[in-house]
Amino acid sequence: MCSVFNGWLFAVHSYRLGDGTVCNTSATIGFELKQNATVTITFCNVHGQALKVCTNQYFTAGKHQIILDAGQLASGTYFYTFTAGGYQSSGKVVVVH
Numbered sequence: 001m002c003s004v005f006n007g008w009l010f011a012v013h014s015y016r017l018g019d020g021t022v023c024n025t026s027a028t029i030g031f032e033l034k035q036n037a038t039v040t041i042t043f044c045n046v047h048g049q050a051l052k053v054c055t056n057q058y059f060t061a062g063k064h065q066i067i068l069d070a071g072q073l074a075s076g077t078y079f080y081t082f083t084a085g086g087y088q089s090s091g092k093v094v095v096v097h
Contacts, residue, residue: 024096025071029054032063037085041066043078043093051078059084070095 029041041054051073055066075097082089 025069027068027070027093028065029068030063030065031082031084033059033061033084035085036060039064040081040083041068042081042083043068043073044081046077046079054080071097 031039033039036059038056038058040056042050043052043054044050052068054068073095075095078093078095080091080093
């Protein structure tokens with residue numbers, strides 16, 4: 001999945017993290033930024049409650065990876081939101097243990 005929005009490039013690879021992705025205990029979230037930005041990736045349950053913030057930190061331009069530790073999440077459907085600068089993307093992830 002790759003998206004370009006107002007000069008921001010966000011590319012998610014590994015485990016095809018995007019709508020309907022299934023992950024077990026962990027997944028690698030990769031992204032590329034064209035500019036320095038604070039990146040926040042949040043996971044919410046179906047009720048919209050934020051359960052896990054994977055990252056909320058400043059990254060320099062370039063490629064980066066973080067690990068989603070889904071081991072503490074119960075099996076079920078979750079929604080993630082990726083925010084960097086003025087760009088935001090959301091999707092669905094299914095956790096199966």
